[in-house]
Amino acid sequence: MTGFASARGAQAPYVWSWELRSVNGKGLDLRLRVPDWLEGLEAALRADLARALTRGNVTLSLRLTRGDAGGAGVLNPAVLAAALEALARIEAEAQAKGVDLAPSRASDLLGLRGMLEAGADSEDNGALIAALKAELGPLIAAFLEMRETEGAALERLLRVQLDEVGTLIARAADLAEARKAAMAETLRNNLARVLDNVDGADADRVAQELALIAVRADVTEELDRLGAHVGAARDLLDKGGAVGRKLDFLMQEFNREANTLCSKSQNSDLTKVGLDLKALIDQMREQVQNVE
Template identity: 70%
Template sequence: MIRSMTAFASAKGALPPHAWSWELRSVNAKGLDLRIRVPDWIEGLEAALRADLGKRMARGSVTLSLRMSRQDEAAALALNPAAVEAALDAVTEVEARAARRGLPLAPSRAADLLGLRGMFDTAGAEEDTAPLLARLRSELAPLIDAFLDMRQSEGAALAVVLNEQLDRVAALAGQAATLAEARKAAMAETLRANLARVLDNTEGADPDRVAQELALIAVKADVTEELDRLSAHVDAARTLLAEGGAVGRRLDFLMQEFNREANTLCSKSQNAELTAVGLELKAVIDQMREQAQNVE
């Protein structure tokens, strides 16, 4: 079963005095791009989560966010002595400089200083974050499971759409083959007319060169090879979808091959109906390519 690169999962947990919420989301990308947003005061957390995620998925722009709060946060607040001293020194210096210049300043208030960033140390009362790290890592596995379940579900829907589009490509290739067969008589008549014109103007020309040019005209109008390759690409795409797993890169490449054959078919058609089929093929292949870009 193929998997989509688009998914979302969330969860909540707690280990008193801490509580937290997880969010794991992803969108399509050419490779695997992991973006980890977690508190930096839990030693080793980001590296551990990055390693755990990297083992479970192959492609996608994946963002993992962890928001933490402390249930006794008010009690856990503690002044950062170094920050307090630095703030007081700065206030003293500013007031002294203002006084020397005769500039009046409003009296400083403690509340103003306490509102400055870094005045409180809220990293938590626990010095050993190892139990918290272990608990968070244990919760990541079921979060990834839920995330991958959604990827799988989205992938199943993608497979249905892609198989329907492959059916359409196969039907259009069959229609093109019928039209190509039907135009053979007209193409033969055109070739005979061209041959007559060439022979009327080839006095003294090299017969081998004339034969080569006529053969080239015939080859340029033959779309059998393109139609055969389209059929082969349809079979290859169905095999990849049935194989499942991380087949997105190979599907991306196959979509380029589909498009190349459709372009060549249009350039060789020399027939309005066959050109119309070729253009419809290009439209279906473009839609299919957009869907394939979401496959992991």
Template identity: 70%
Template sequence: MIRSMTGFASAKGGQGPFTWGWELRSVNGKGQDLRLRIPDWLEGLEAYLRTELGKAATRGNITLNLRLSRGEEQADMALNPAVLAAALDAVKQVEAEAATRGVALEPTRAADLLGLRGVWETSAAETDVAPLVAQLKQEFSGLVADFVQMRADEGAALNEILRRQLVQVSELTTKAAGLAEARREAMAATLQSNLDRVLKNSDGADPDRVAQELALISVKADVTEELDRLAAHVNAARALLEKGGPIGRKFDFLMQEFNREANTLCSKSQNSDLTAVGLELKAVIDQMREQVQNVE
């Protein structure tokens, strides 16, 4: 089973005065890029979440947001003006520097600032966050399961698309082999005619040397190796799909090999019908490459 790099999951929860919402999403990426926005006063939570996400998805640009708020019964809580002012100054400085460098940043939300350590202060003892962190860790497993399931469902659809495209490549390769075989007799007759013409109009020409040159031209126009390699690539691609798992990088490299053989086939065809099949192959291979970009 292969998986897509596109996925999304969300969840909500609460405990005591706290309520929260999770949002986990991913898009295509060359490697694994984890971006987490977690309140920093939840000690030990971010490291745990990063580890679990790393196990669940090996590739993709993955973003996790946790928005957490406290209930209004916490009357003894108030904003710390000094810490809030420092945070706002820091945001302003970062945004100004980014603007001078032409870097676009996501808008800063109030919830992001309120989640920073020290922005809230209480007159009573600090709340013990250990039970809250434990509850969040427990809920996160369900969120990840939903996220992984969506990527698996997307992967199943990708699997079917890629298998159909491999059937097209295989059929076109077989068709090209038939055209190449039919072309062989015509090319042999043409080469023999050229050899006779050269020998007739070139006094002193070495017949063996001329024959060698024409034979070399024939070898260079032979597309048997390209067709054999295309067939082998189809088998290799099917084997990868059967294997499943994180095969995206290997599949992407294999698509480069597909494209190389199709290009060579077109350049060596010297036949309009064979060239047309080669162009069809290139079109299908390009469509496959687009799909493969989303395979984990």
């Protein structure tokens, strides 16, 4: 979802510059900074961005200046009157309390927010707005091209990580198979020890309880689900498009199965594989946050 694009343009007497950037986000959050005196421009730009993008915190900035005398701007009478009234009140209060203030300067007032309305005169801004709208398409195209380049690199990384997950799953399956004989022998010894030391115990009930312990230690289902998640993630990458939310959900499922594998392992080597899986899945989750 991260990306950046910039552009410059001009139409006498105006010159302008664009910046379009985005960072990770759960949804699509559009933030536009455009002159408010260009009526209807922000709504049109927002609509175009919403059609082109689906995810990310996106900021579009337009800096517009005027090259002729009109660039000095037009005074806002209401803001000027309010500023002068406030200034007179401050000076009167200061004089009444015997406080000397430095003389006020016109430049101080001109720097107040809203004092100058650049371009907010009676001229028709239709041609300017049309020119600005026309530039958004190429800007978005350049922005998407950068994101696609980064996305291709991210896809390659995720595929490598999925291959590593598959390797760890195969390793875990081998370890789980190798521990079966040892676990069975341990269970038989435990059963014999219990039956030898507990008079009147129900042998069938004890055997059932030990069988349940064996079932709870079986990690076959977890490994099968992890393998299915790997396949689902690869399918999403093959499909392309806006798959970030689905991949994010899959990462949660990956993590759940890895946690269960660790809790049921009862074997140091298998536990290590489970921890390696968790670490790798965490890395993948960080990368997936940047997928649209």
